[in-house]
Amino acid sequence: MDVHVRDLRYFLAVARELSFTRAAETLYISQPALSKQIRALERQLRVSLFARESTGARLSRAGSELVPFAERMVAEWEAAKAALARASDSTLVLGMHTSPGRRVLPEVRARLVAACPDAVLELRQVAWADRTAGLAERATDAAFVWLPLPQPPYRWVTIAREPRLVAMATGHPLAGRESVALADLLDEPFLALPASAGPLRDYWLALEERGTNPVQVAAEINDTEETYEAVASGIGLCLLAAGNAPIFARGDVIMLPVRDLSPAELVLAWHERHCPPLLETFVGLCADVVDRRTKTEPT
């Protein structure tokens, strides 16, 4: 019923060369393959496209009718590929676990369209299990993720540096404190990211700071809603960045600073081997916005 555009290219090559052998050479395929494909095309269309003779091939009536259509279709496909390439050059696919928030994305986006009017940002929510938010599989051009991230394949600019809080149900014994130390939490059950998150999971369990003390993982969490429910129902505690506190401020959960934990770092990351021009300007704009912000409101 339908045709492979490749077969149309084959057909046009034979129509141009009027020779299967030479056409096969220009197409870099073997002559039998070309003959077979053309025969299949003829069988499919129920018409003969060429009159084979010992001297070569001649176009039949149907063949000459087909030529202009085939040319238009091949040209259209070339145009389509070019258009897609252009579109992909001016499109940035951004991965993120939760929205980066912090009012950074709207501002950068506004600046970006001012700089490149035909630029388009495509946002993609990605599962917490995917630590690189699509960078690893090349599904995204850049991603808002929390450190740590392996340095060699990835590069990044800092978006925010925020203290780590611990979230717990309002009824928790520690809930009355002003703040806590990590030592207060060592025996508490914790919520953890999926195992596939690797070092990131360890980071939000403060595994390094715990030293030899083991951590008790109460459950795995895959999105904010799940996390809120698990914390509120007392299943376990959970570390989170101060900037994400508003998402949890819903009454059943209270959050306390953990005094002796280093702040967490939210970055815009990308793959060092994949840095198209638009990404470059986007990164520049992000750095710029963040920079101006840290000046106006220094911590």
Next chain:
Amino acid sequence: MDVHVRDLRYFLAVARELSFTRAAETLYISQPALSKQIRALERQLRVSLFARESTGARLSRAGSELVPFAERMVAEWEAAKAALARASDSTLVLGMHTSPGRRVLPEVRARLVAACPDAVLELRQVAWADRTAGLAERATDAAFVWLPLPQPPYRWVTIAREPRLVAMATGHPLAGRESVALADLLDEPFLALPASAGPLRDYWLALEERGTNPVQVAAEINDTEETYEAVASGIGLCLLAAGNAPIFARGDVIMLPVRDLSPAELVLAWHERHCPPLLETFVGLCADVVDRRTKTEPT
């Protein structure tokens, strides 16, 4: 590199339905097959065309760019198929062993273009080994052939009925006669059509009229040139229709009537199961031209 138009149709279906499942239903394929094909298309183009969500699919930037191109290509292919169908409706492929000659083809062709201005005759020379001149393999719509022909699958109109002559080298003992009888030829070596010609081979050996007398086949012949050479060099004799005599009148061969052989019949034949409108009018015109001719020059 190139695309199958089918995949573009698949893509358009998903773009229209914004759902893989529903699109698969409208396409009468399974949903996994559709998903796989779209993924393959995305991999090939190195862009993602849809954003999959639990609620269904949304077009990505690249996807919306592709839509108009895909629509144009699909439409173009539909148009091409329609054009080919129209062309094949107004094209008649004629098979023939040697040109039918007798001034019939030019006249019928002239009348045909007068009746159907966009009609086109496509002539196809075909090997003598193919007794039906392409009718059997459906390679031709009609063919100029000599009887006999099996009646059930084929039908025909008579183009010419001509006495059979025998051709021999000028040096042959019989060459001085005014005419010969079959009895004079019984011991002579004859040239024969290839075995695959079947009953037609027998006919031009006058096998039936020979009765029990065996025929001595000197060689097989595949075209006029070969035949002329074989006759002229004395390899064997050969029967031929009077109308084809001019082709052999070149000095080294003489032709004599065979008194007691029935005349041969040249017909325009076609397959009874394949008789498109244009063929019908062509047959009518042929019959008409022949009819008028037999009236003006009765034998």
Next chain:
DNA sequence: TCCTTGATATAACCGCCGGTTATGGATGTG
């Protein structure tokens, strides 16, 4: 005359594509 050359067709083979069914996981809903 024979051999070579160059054209297309045929055959046997093989990996991958394009379909199938079965199944699982995520999401919204009564």
Next chain:
DNA sequence: CACATCCATAACCGGCGGTTATATCAAGGA
């Protein structure tokens, strides 16, 4: 909480799109 819906994945299978090797045939040259 069960259920329906939607998309993804897996395993499987026939056929397509390529390969090399070979046949056939027409044309041309020593």
